[in-house]
Amino acid sequence: MRTLLAAFLLMLNVAAHAGEASKTITISDAWVRASLGKVSTTAAYVKIENHGTKEDKLLSVSTPAAAMASVHNSVTNDAGVVQMLPVMALSVKPGETVALTPGGLHIMVMNVKEPLKAGATVPLTLKFEQAGEITVEAEVRGLDGKPLKR
Numbered sequence: 819m820r821t822l823l824a825a826f827l828l829m830l831n832v833a834a835h836a837g838e839a840s841k842t843i844t845i846s847d848a849w850v851r852a853s854l855g856k857v858s859t860t861a862a863y864v865k866i867e868n869h870g871t872k873e874d875k876l877l878s879v880s881t882p883a884a885a886m887a888s889v890h891n892s893v894t895n896d897a898g899v900v901q902m903l904p905v906m907a908l909s910v911k912p913g914e915t916v917a918l919t920p921g922g923l924h925i926m927v928m929n930v931k932e933p934l935k936a937g938a939t940v941p942l943t944l945k946f947e948q949a950g951e952i953t954v955e956a957e958v959r960g961l962d963g964k965p966l967k968r
Contacts, residue, residue, distance in 0.1 A: 842870030843910070843949040847917075848942060848956035850883075850927060851963060853934040860934060862887070862925040862942055862956055863918045868910040875947040876908040883940045885929035892921055902926070907947070920963060936960040 843866060850862040862881075868874055879887040889905040905923065910916050918924050925942070934940060938958040945951050959965060 843868055843874055843946055843952060845944060845952055845954045848954045849959050849963070850934060850940050850956045852936045852958050852960055853930050854961065858928065858930045860927045860930060861920070862927050863920065864925070864942070864944070864954070864956070865918070866910050866916045868912055868914050871912050872948060873909055873911050874949055876910065876944055877947055878945045879925050880943045881927060881940055883931060883934065884927045885931070887925055887927045887942070889923065890926045891923050934958045937966050
């Protein structure tokens with residue numbers, strides 16, 4: 819009986835701490851640019867806030883709407899050419915907000931399975947080193963990136 823009680827208390831403790839970890843990171847302003855014709859690549863953007871006391875890292879992103887999604891950064895080299903470089907782990911320090919925006923850090927959404935049309939929503943799952951997986955619904959916006967008026 820003691821072993822059963824100890825196991826139950828351990829499970830409660832693990833569940834409680836898992837919930838706390840996911841509350842330290844919040845995701846807001848999630849949106850995806852509508853896909854253009856038969857082009858199978860687009861981009862998604864989010865705002866990540868770390869409310870915790872420890873650094874966390876975004877390790878990966880996935881969505882059922884595409885075969886692959888990953889974080890990239892647009893940078894201009896010395897020759898003035900813009901390159902998109904993959905980001906293996908995106909650090910978010912305590913108290914910091916990291917905005918993934920057009921022209922900078924963003925989520926490349928590759929091999930979209932069906933065209934993404936403005937007004938729809940797409941689930942994005944962001945996997946963090948500490949907070950674990952957080953899934954948000956991202957609004958699909960037109961090519962101008964502006965939210966649809968409802």
